[in-house]
């Protein structure tokens with residue numbers, strides 16, 4: 001992370017990335033979305049979003065993945081701040097600094113995490129006193145994955161991904177994330193899944209999280225979790241990016257307990273039995289030269305949190 005922001009009155013929120021432990025995708029709905037049944041886990045890769053009053057709207061990119069941050073008003077964090085301003089009758093504009101340590105367009109909900117962080121930061125900056133339900137309602141307007149980073153931990157999501165229920169998870173899991181050069185577009189991956197399903201003529205089942213995952217989480221059993229990982233979007237991601245299958249298979253061969261494309265990809269997530277095993281796996285994957293970058297993280301971690309307030 002780069003140095004702390006210096007604008008006076010800045011509020012900074014730290015927000016985690018997510019991985020989908022199971023992602024079951026239902027049929028395409030008339031509104032263009034798919035019903036999901038998924039389990040999210042928040043992991044210890046974090047962005048920091050800092051907001052301060054400013055003459056006009058601006059995005060200041062910083063951190064490991066600064067280059068991938070859109071700086072125009074399409075940035076989801078800007079849209080989040082504008083939504084809070086509009087809903088709460090605030091007539092101010094902001095400078096929004098994003099310290100990005102979550103891969104961009106990687107299937108780890110980095111942009112969504114930044115939007116969730118911006119909601120919380122604006123609530124603090126403008127002393128609005130919004131409760132969790134009000135924040136969650138605005139999060140759902142912004143995107144399917146924006147609600148989860150507010151609470152973090154491990155949670156089941158249904159609907160288009162915005163209806164959350166906490167899941168009992170014991171212990172800590174050790175992850176390795178293999179990060180690609182090129183991002184994958186989420187709508188393109190969903191569209192590829194629809195195309196593949198139409199081509200095969202398979203009927204699409206009601207999405208449901210399987211009990212094997214819930215049992216693995218309840219018992220804190222990393223080996224069982226590795227076996228229970230599942231992502232309906234994975235074949236579509238492999239179809240668009242065949243190299244990802246090779247990467248996933250290599251990680252499992254090198255000793256991961258399980259490997260999976262994270263969300264819509266292209267990041268591939270591996271669960272390992274310990275911190276040391278995660279280090280060993282990173283070394284092996286780096287030597288195989290199949291991805292751009294490797295990151296280790298643990299999960300679950302808590303959701304978005306204010307780390308510096310306007311009076312700090």
Ligand code: C5P
Pocket residue numbers: 032033034035036142143144145159160161186187188190
């Ligand atoms: O909600 P969000 O803007 O993050 O979704 C991005 C895109 O991902 C949607 O436009 C849609 O193509 C796809 N999507 C979907 N079903 C979901 C969530 C996302 O088809 N439940």
